Amino acid sequence: MSLLVVGSVAFDDIETPFGRAERIVGGAGTYIAWAASYFVDDISIVSIVGEDFPQKELDALKERGADVSGIKIIEGGKSFFWAGKYHLNLNARDTLVTELNVLADFDPVLSPTESNSEYVMLGNLTPAIQKSVIGQMTKRPKVIALDTMNFWMDIAMDDLRDVLGHIDLLIINDEEARQLSGEYSLVTASEVISAMGPKYLVIKKGEHGALLFGEGQVFFAPALPLTEVQDPTGAGDTFAGGLMGFLASRDHISFEVLKQGIVCGSAMASFCVEKFGTEGLRGLGTIEVQHRLDKFTQLVNFESPIL
């Protein structure tokens, strides 16, 4: 099935306790597409870059089966740029630079093929842009998933509340869930948020795993305990990409399938954080990905204790 990815494609400068990388390719759309490409072939990316963006990066995504014709290249423009530095424990980071550049004028216009997509992943963007994409869909997609952040809750809460009424799956982190709901307990937060519209809610807890709420059920998937985490940048987007890629590959939505999707997202995120930028997501083989998925099964599988 077809997956439409709308999100930033950008340059990042990243410093972690394990090293630094300058002007590497990043952005939510990039991470989502790379992760999803291991599960589904029919991916379209809608984004915007400057003429400074390397063609070989677009070609690499094309080789993974992604249609990059929806990535608008602005002549004379500069790509979105973010620079950040992680704290020692990697649990927090400081943003050093944010240059919106061409992203400031991003106003996606979908092609007929794109607007006919069955699965839609809206990366973190202004709620108004996310809403505009949904409004351009010619038929109701099977799943519209959305990521957002505290910043939009602070400055565009009405728009955000509006778009939440039109999606199926919200993918946010614990801090965002708490701010959006005004509740500390994630269980209570999930109830408040599901009343805003989304049938399913995923709360990402970084190294502490992810929770799925929906259909009156709860599911939890841990993050894989890793010997070394090099760079957490993009892990949340990668998670969303693995999840949505898996859903699009199954074409049948249920709580059970979503659970498997969460595991796929967690597996891809574990590859992501092992290396800098998108490096950990490149050149993986099917066997390698399957092996990582199996590791998750082993990690949490147990025979139910009977008293």
Next chain:
Amino acid sequence: MSLLVVGSVAFDDIETPFGRAERIVGGAGTYIAWAASYFVDDISIVSIVGEDFPQKELDALKERGADVSGIKIIEGGKSFFWAGKYHLNLNARDTLVTELNVLADFDPVLSPTESNSEYVMLGNLTPAIQKSVIGQMTKRPKVIALDTMNFWMDIAMDDLRDVLGHIDLLIINDEEARQLSGEYSLVTASEVISAMGPKYLVIKKGEHGALLFGEGQVFFAPALPLTEVQDPTGAGDTFAGGLMGFLASRDHISFEVLKQGIVCGSAMASFCVEKFGTEGLRGLGTIEVQHRLDKFTQLVNFESPIL
């Protein structure tokens, strides 16, 4: 099989954002014994209290099948007392008062029955006391489990390293594992710690669940997402009690059985935090405990995704 519990039996003053309780019964030994009592009948508690300690509390443990004759009552003495106040998010707390009282002179002398126990749970005490208990065992117990804390790593590391060479299972939290190993990654920490002696290592991560390392394998069990946590006091001891109670009830140790034990520990901890002090651990029925265990299975159970 017989379970010997050595740990404090005490009074606590507790303040959380949800309320306060004064001079309620607490202590590691108390929480461990209450939790274990839902899995195994043959429990002996070795501890020390003052004459201020209520007989009805000892009777309540006796009714749960625990032998409390090893709890020494010091005439004219005062029981160990701890007062603490939790921060808003319950993830941190300030100790307001610690009065060791009779615990300062705790020097356990095991009865012949106690020294013949097959399972031993050493609650957080000075490593020298823990070592003394191990030295009094007349035959090698099937499992010796131990809890400790950063304080002993600061002031009695040599003693702690010594006792770690004589146990099977170390149960500590993530912060303690990092301090003990000098490693931030819990995977690397587990390797350093297992080289110190314990065949199995459990790293508790509070609301983020628990990891089990051993036999070259890793297992993770989440904490149950709860609508309301009233009081986290004793959750770690309760976890250890549920785990060791289950092991003693099975009388067969393997990684598989330990996994189930971790789930039992997590289930009992979830009861514990829902109410103040030991209240959540009292008066549970078998069906209630089994139902909670089943919830954990539902929470993490998924069909392995195949690419």
